[in-house]
Amino acid sequence: MSGRNLTLTLAAVVALFIASNSLFIIKETERGVLLRFGEVVTPSLEPGLHVKIPFVNNVRKFDGRVLTVDSQPERFFTQEQKALIVDSYAKFRVDDTAKFYTATNGEESRAAGLLAQRINDGLRNEVAARTIQEVVSGERDELMEIITRDLDKVARTELGVEIIDVRVKQIDLPPDVSESVYRRMNAEREKEAREHRAQGKELAEGIRAAADREVTVIEANAFRDAELIRGEGDARATAIYADAFGQDPEFYSFTRSLRAYGEAFQTQGDIMLLKPDSEFFRYLKDAGGPN
Template sequence: MTNRLFIIGAVIVAALYVFFSSIYIVDEREQAIVMRFGQITDIRTEPGIYFKIPTDIVDSVQVVEDRLLRYDIANMRVQVSGNAFYQVDAFLTYRISNARLFRERATGQLAVAEARIGASLDAALRQVYGLREFSDALSDQRAQMMQETRDLIRPDLAELGLDIVDVRILRTDLDSDVSATTFERMRAERLAEAALLRARGQEQAQSLRAIADRQAVEIVAAATRDAEIIRGQGDAERNRIYAAAYGQDAEFFEFYRSMEAYRLALPNSGTTMVLSPESAFFRYFGSDGELPEASTEFATPLPPASVPEIGTGSDQPALDGLGIEEVVPPSMTLEDGSQLEPTVGTEAPAPVEDAAPLPAPAQ
């Protein structure tokens, strides 16, 4: 009885083994490669339950992915045209489109396929970046670069039964050495630009200062000239008036001049003067305070002399009414062709936008 139970149990176990080893299930995320003695006999891509010869000795099944897979590459150092280097992060998405080729040429192993993918992606990225200038890798050409990379590796990986869906570049950064060099170059350019602007400002300041000094000298010279002319005209008018008064009554004029001389020469200061009584200075001291008789014969009064006008030399009004001409502000032409004029009030001259290169010195 016991032997019979063992035999029945063994038969049931054998039957279950045969049953379960003759079926295989294909998931919707997978595809199955059916092989008989190592030779591929069938490819199952549709999900479901399938049957094969029991046991794995005759027929064996290898399940591979049917999903979209991803491969990443990070911190890849690539060189662009001009010997500059970038640090690049990228990835691609792929699918096993031909399970037969994938089994035959990559033994159906993702590790083998991804080794080939890594080499192909590395070479394609280096080729694409190597054809670009330094600034192109950071411009709007990135989409074109990703498309070129995908097109380069597609034929190579299609031989493994892989279909490259897309290639994406995640990051493109300057290499640490290149970044430092670029920073120093940009810093030098900014310093040179600042020095140029500072020199241009100093040039304008010196030009304006020279113009202002010239204007000041011209204005002071014109004012001094006109002041001397007016002073001379005043002295001439004073002398003319004195002469006219003397011609009207010479005796009274002598008396008036003597009184002025007494007032100025004999102030109340204790001054002692030793003079002869017959001196002409004391002519009117012995008159007992009597004034000289008024003259009845007067000369014809002199008409007032007309003061000549000082011409301004131009139709524009004078600055202060004294004949000082309004000076036309001079201007200067710089080497870049721009006109430089003195400022008015607090108005600053407009900066020069683009400076022409300085001429080479004469040999």
């Protein structure tokens, strides 16, 4: 290789090295700052191709998307001094790149740790001013709004990040408290069940007594009506018989004698001891009967 070609090759390598260390790209999903010997000279680099001075300038890039900081569950005390285990998280985004770099050295993990500490401090203060009922359901949304607003002010000022939202994932009682609460709730439910069963039994007895009383009244009324109907029927039958037999008393006497004979001699071997001139044999001795 000739000296001219070697020189051109070295020049091309040097130019390529300088270009690779002079040009850099900021993506749409990134934020960045331009440094000069560690000092911020361009606080917010727009997405696109940029130029820097090799060995003089340095570039720090940060994720410009919405990030999540997941805090560890912490024990907080309510207004009644009741312990709660609160698990929370927050959504944030880099807002002031220069302040973010200065406060965290551009480390997302460090920013997440600082935010988690501030979230826990805010939750501790807000939970301490409320009852369990208010924290769990009554004022939970209001509590999140207050913490998000206050934390956003602090985070913008101190860390250069915007707090988008703070949410509580889960609120639990400590294990030692959960067992006692469960036992108390179980005892209350058993007491309530016993009361309901007693009320049901009392109501059932009342319904059963009312039904028995109604049955007795219905049966008495039915028996009364039956007796009245039977009495009316017997009276009517007696009247019909009296009217019929009154038209021929002798025939009535004859039929009565026949009925008496039939009832007296129902089975074979029946024996009756009567005088021959007894009135009982009147129609047996004279078919025509007495005149």
